[in-house]
Amino acid sequence: xxxxxxxxxxxxxxxxxxxxxxxxxxxxxxxxxxxxxxxxxxxxxxxxxxxxxxxxxxxxxxxxxxxxxxxxxxxxxxxxxxxxxxxxxxxxxxxxxxxxxx
Numbered sequence: 226x227x228x229x230x231x232x233x234x235x236x237x238x239x240x241x242x243x244x245x246x247x248x249x250x251x252x253x254x255x256x257x258x259x260x261x262x263x264x265x266x267x268x269x270x271x272x273x274x275x276x277x278x279x280x281x282x283x284x285x286x287x288x289x290x291x292x293x294x295x296x297x298x299x300x301x302x303x304x305x306x307x308x309x310x311x312x313x314x315x316x317x318x319x320x321x322x323x324x325x326x327x
Contacts (some may be wrong), residue, residue, distance in 0.1 A: 278319050281305070286326035289317055294326070 281287065285297045287307065295307030298314060306316050 228275050232253055278322060281319075281325060286327060287322050288324045289321045291293065291321070 236263050248302065250268040281297060281299065281300070283297050287297060288294050289307070293307070293309055293315070295315070297304035300307045303319050304316055305319060305322070306314050308314050
């Protein structure tokens, strides 16, 4: 209802109904935005982390997901042994390594 004239437009008029094509275009647009803002950066981080894990070698200093800092003393397939203190060696899964220290 128009507040100035008191006129109410006929029912069904007003252009409120969108076309199905426009709905599909909007859905595709939303998916594209989600892909470029969420999915693609996550895939990039996963590739970088995998490359970092494969590049680890003996005597590298690393940090585990639990926050333990250590030096790699042995690599064995999917596990590695870290020396976290003098005469203290702990075996970790490679997936537990978060970062490599300089």
